[in-house]
Amino acid sequence: MKKFTVQVLLLLGAIAIGLFLYSPNTLGTIDLPFLPQSPKIANLQINNMILKVEVADTPTKRSKGLGGRTSLPQDQGMLFIFDKADKYPFWMKGLSFPLDFVWIKDDKVVDILPNIPPPVPNQKDTDLPVYSAKVEIDKVLEINGGMAQKLNIQVGDSVKLQ
Numbered sequence: 001m002k003k004f005t006v007q008v009l010l011l012l013g014a015i016a017i018g019l020f021l022y023s024p025n026t027l028g029t030i031d032l033p034f035l036p037q038s039p040k041i042a043n044l045q046i047n048n049m050i051l052k053v054e055v056a057d058t059p060t061k062r063s064k065g066l067g068g069r070t071s072l073p074q075d076q077g078m079l080f081i082f083d084k085a086d087k088y089p090f091w092m093k094g095l096s097f098p099l100d101f102v103w104i105k106d107d108k109v110v111d112i113l114p115n116i117p118p119p120v121p122n123q124k125d126t127d128l129p130v131y132s133a134k135v136e137i138d139k140v141l142e143i144n145g146g147m148a149q150k151l152n153i154q155v156g157d158s159v160k161l162q
Helices: 002-021 059-064
Strands: 040-046 049-056 076-086 099-105 108-116 137-144 159-161
Touching: 040 076, 049 059, 049 137
Parallel strands: 049 076
Antiparallel strands: 040 049, 040 159, 076 137, 099 108, 099 137
């Protein structure tokens, strides 16, 4: 009888949580990581160049990043947007291709970390290097390794999200 009561209470709790998450007042404001979400795509202008970027502007999207993907189109990237400037750490967990990190603050490129290699197979998360900019930033652009040089992206370049 106790086991049945516990199961009923757990079921009622799950239903209550589900109703809260799906209420009209909260659905638009909560980032539900278990629901499929179409990525937010925008154009990012760096000087006279335009890149298509997937915008990572929530904790869930920033945490996932490009992890788990096997490639990234040459003319695309991911733009991480933060609420305030800080020295945010990044790593290459779940990636299988090199990236360039373009660090941005106040719509200007402030640092570039090129050709960051992906982890070696079976590398433990605790052994992954952590990367951060030399200064506080409010955005990070991740593009394919070598693209910053190919596109001639330089410190001081202006950046505009369109």
